[in-house]
Amino acid sequence: MGMFGILDISAAGMDVQQARLEAAAANLANAQTTGQAGAVYQPLTVIVHSILGKHNGVASSDSLSAEALPRPAVSGTAQLDVPPRLVYDPGHPDADARGFVTMPGVDPISSMLDLISISRSYEANLRAFDVTRTLMQRTLDMGSHR
Amino acid sequence: MSSIVSAPEFAALSRALDVASLRQAVHTANIANADVPDYQRLEVTFDEQVQRIADELDPEGVAEIPAGARVIKSADETVRLDKEMALMAKDAAQYQTLLSAFERSIGLLQMAIKEGREG
Numbered sequence: 600m601g602m603f604g605i606l607d608i609s610a611a612g613m614d615v616q617q618a619r620l621e622a623a624a625a626n627l628a629n630a631q632t633t634g635q636a637g638a639v640y641q642p643l644t645v646i647v648h649s650i651l652g653k654h655n656g657v658a659s660s661d662s663l664s665a666e667a668l669p670r671p672a673v674s675g676t677a678q679l680d681v682p683p684r685l686v687y688d689p690g691h692p693d694a695d696a697r698g699f700v701t702m703p704g705v706d707p708i709s710s711m712l713d714l715i716s717i718s719r720s721y722e723a724n725l726r727a728f729d730v731t732r733t734l735m736q737r738t739l740d741m742g743s744h745r
Numbered sequence: 746m747s748s749i750v751s752a753p754e755f756a757a758l759s760r761a762l763d764v765a766s767l768r769q770a771v772h773t774a775n776i777a778n779a780d781v782p783d784y785q786r787l788e789v790t791f792d793e794q795v796q797r798i799a800d801e802l803d804p805e806g807v808a809e810i811p812a813g814a815r816v817i818k819s820a821d822e823t824v825r826l827d828k829e830m831a832l833m834a835k836d837a838a839q840y841q842t843l844l845s846a847f848e849r850s851i852g853l854l855q856m857a858i859k860e861g862r863e864g
Binding site: 601611616671741 | 762766772774841851
């Protein structure tokens with residue numbers, strides 16, 4: 600089986616983490632935006648599925664290529680169904696009749712935890728990429744030191 | 746007598762390298778899919794096959810034994826990233842050990858070709 604295909608799996612993993620990072624960053628960046636009720640920013644989440652290989656993840660090495668192993672892919676972004684936060688700020692131009700301003704229901708703590716998990720997963724994929732590359736390089740160097 | 750380049754250690758080593766790179770591919774897939782809901786961890790089973798090859802190791806027999814390594818769904822269903830990284834490091838070391846063994850075998854061949862002379 601080709602080792603180049605293994606690098607593709609790591610690349611797919613990093614791609615997914617990149618998409619999750621974009622969503623988390625957008626949520627944090629828009630946390631303080633205001634709007635009239637209904638028009639406020641809705642926090643985003645990324646939906647990730649595994650694309651299963653030809654063999655549904657079960658195969659023998661005779662027929663197996665890296666293309667047959669499952670790899671993650673972003674199947675879309677969705678808006679989280681969370682209620683907006685109401686902040687009492689009567690002087691604000693977007694305040695409603697009772698003096699409340701509507702802000703997105705972004706939970707800063709869980710967003711920060713998401714960032715940590717994204718960063719850890721990205722690093723793990725990068726490490727796997729590095730190991731594969733090192734093994735490929737050593738294989739190519741085989742027998743050339745004499 | 747079998748040819749020196751089709752020596753049994755070359756067949757066995759290249760088969761073992763195939764499996765080692767399959768292991769690397771499976772670790773990579775596990776790490777990449779670690780966050781996906783419902784993903785089932787995969788693993789390679791090979792060890793009983795190694796035993797079979799070791800049992801039947803003879804110049805003619807090795808080439809006929811099927812590679813036989815299989816990717817199966819693991820008993821522990823979810824991927825634990827730290828454990829997966831540790832296993833990947835272990836299997837990468839094993840891959841490099843196999844490469845070293847390969848290089849030694851090639852070195853022996855080259856020594857024979859040069860009739861033991863230096864350089």
